[in-house]
Amino acid sequence: MEGVxxxxxxxxxxxxxxxxxxxxxxxTQFPDENPARPIGRLDDGxxxxxxRARGDSPVGSAPPAQRWLLxxxxxxxxxxxxxxxxxxxxxxxxxxxxxxxxxxxxxxxxRPGGRLADSDSRWAYADARPGHEGLWWSTRAADADLxxxxxxxxxxxxxxxxxxxxxxxxxxxxxxALRGRPLARALPAPGPADVWECSHLGGxxxxxxxxxxxxxxxxxxxxxxGAELVAAHERGQVALPWLRGRAGVPPAGQAAQQHAREExxxxxxxxxxVTRVRALTGPGAEIERWxxxxxxxxxxxxxxxxxxxxxxxxNLTCRATHAAHSRVWEVSAFSAAPAAAAEVI
Numbered sequence: 001m002e003g004v005x006x007x008x009x010x011x012x013x014x015x016x017x018x019x020x021x022x023x024x025x026x027x028t029q030f031p032d033e034n035p036a037r038p039i040g041r042l043d044d045g046x047x048x049x050x051x052r053a054r055g056d057s058p059v060g061s062a063p064p065a066q067r068w069l070l071x072x073x074x075x076x077x078x079x080x081x082x083x084x085x086x087x088x089x090x091x092x093x094x095x096x097x098x099x100x101x102x103x104x105x106x107x108x109x110x111r112p113g114g115r116l117a118d119s120d121s122r123w124a125y126a127d128a129r130p131g132h133e134g135l136w137w138s139t140r141a142a143d144a145d146l147x148x149x150x151x152x153x154x155x156x157x158x159x160x161x162x163x164x165x166x167x168x169x170x171x172x173x174x175x176x177a178l179r180g181r182p183l184a185r186a187l188p189a190p191g192p193a194d195v196w197e198c199s200h201l202g203g204x205x206x207x208x209x210x211x212x213x214x215x216x217x218x219x220x221x222x223x224x225x226g227a228e229l230v231a232a233h234e235r236g237q238v239a240l241p242w243l244r245g246r247a248g249v250p251p252a253g254q255a256a257q258q259h260a261r262e263e264x265x266x267x268x269x270x271x272x273x274v275t276r277v278r279a280l281t282g283p284g285a286e287i288e289r290w291x292x293x294x295x296x297x298x299x300x301x302x303x304x305x306x307x308x309x310x311x312x313x314x315n316l317t318c319r320a321t322h323a324a325h326s327r328v329w330e331v332s333a334f335s336a337a338p339a340a341a342a343e344v345i
Contacts, residue, residue, distance in 0.1 A: 040174045047318045048175035048221075051205035054314065058206040058220030060255045060329050062245030065105040066129045066216055069151060070165075070196070072122040073108040079171045081108045081199035088143035095146055104151055109165065109196040112184035125151045126163075128216025128247050130273060135159040135214040162233045164189055164226075165198040165211040173204035174318050183208040186225035190234065203244065204317050215269045216247035237267040250277045252329075256292035256303040259331035264296070272296060280304075304333040 042049065071087065078084025083092045085108060099106045104125075123146060126135040136156030140146060149155065166184035170177030181197070187210075189195045201209045206220025212233050219242040222229055232239040240261055245254030253274035260272050276293040287308045294301045306329070313323035 040170070040178060042175070042178040045318075046175050046178065047173070047205040047316060047320070048179060048207045050314065051316075052221065054312065056205065056326060057329075058203060058218075058242070058244040059258045060245055060251040060327070061203045061206065061220070062216075062218040062247050062249065062254055063105075063202055064248055065103070066127070066248035067102075067104045067151070068124075068126040068128075068213070069099060069104050069106050069146070070109045070122075070124040070126060070198070071106065071146065072110065072120055074110045074120050077108055077169060077171050077199055081169060081171065082106055084171065091143045091147065095143075098147065102151060107165065107201075108199040111192075112166070112168075112181070112187075112195055112197050123149075124156065124159075124163075125153060126213045126216075127153060128214055130270075133214040135163055159214070161190060161194055162215075163213045164195045164230065164233075165201070165213065166195065167199070167201040167207065167209040167211075168197040169200045172200040173207070175204050175207040176200070176209065179208040183210070183222060183226055187230060188225060188227050189230055206244065209244075210242075211247075217269070218244040218247060220244045232267070233269075236269055238269060240267060249274050251327075252288075252290040252305040252307065253277050253292050253294075255307075255329035255331055256305050257294060259303060259334060260294055260296075260301050263334060264301070266297070272301060275300075302333075302335055303331050306330040306332070 044050070073085050073087050075086050082096060083089065087108070096106065121140050122137055123140055124135055124137045127133060134153050136153050136158050138149070138156035140149070164187055166180050166187065167176045168180040168184055184195060184197045187195045198211070201211055201218070203209055203218070203220055208220075208222045210219040210222050210226065210229065211217070212219070212229075217238055219229060219239065222242050229239040229242060238261070240258070243258060245251070245257070249257065257272050257274060261267060264272070266272055272294040274292060274294050278291045280289040280291065281287070287306060290305045292303050292305055294303075307327045308330075309325040310328050313325050315322070316324055316326065
């Protein structure tokens, strides 16, 4: 079984942006979260528009974090969402320090379109590590409660369906709001508690970006109302055309998984788990190569993955001050091998 695939896409880059919001390509204008700033528009200068024109692929760009703390926080978010929102400023530094120490990523969430919830004090712990997948909702009496609450799934009500987080963080990059807010309002999830706007997910030029929990699948360039993405996850599958990758899987593993899913038609959220990523080149090589082993239904599936800089340097965010190269992923020598013991990454 042989195949070659070329995928252009980066690891997750930091994003710069302004707090500008508006809908998708119609050009209709919406005021931003900070009325003192100008109104935004999705025009040819936006990073997501340029990325689509170049044909940038989001594959291989899911970040490494596999555990999250979701904090419901209505109202505006500045560039640094936690400290530039209505969250208790006295609590924010200690909460951020705890999250760093425990390797948990903090995300602010709010109802799409400014809809009011029965409570604005929800929070959730989510875990996407294989074998630990789950998301548990709780409420807090005060923001300080999050400093001592257990982040392990031992408290709260477990979500029974996927939860969809759409990045709408215009304070971080305009494209996230320009493309994300209309998608969040339109996403046809089964219940209103299943869709949330969220703060910065990364990969701004791939807006609209969506994180599906608890399995931690990142999506980019999600079109229309996202109905196909929701339909796939409601039946326990990934939506391959827009998949960036699964959180925590090394970028080379994400690229190999994408290619293997396409070749084998294995779309289940648990299919083709990456069990080993072995580097074939030294650190810092311009062209890097790996072998990636995945657990297939009849034994191991092995792919050779190569990564090299894109031929064209470009501004990768709306306010980038210099051009940078993304990475191009090539998957080849794809084959099935006899079943073997898994090696944990």
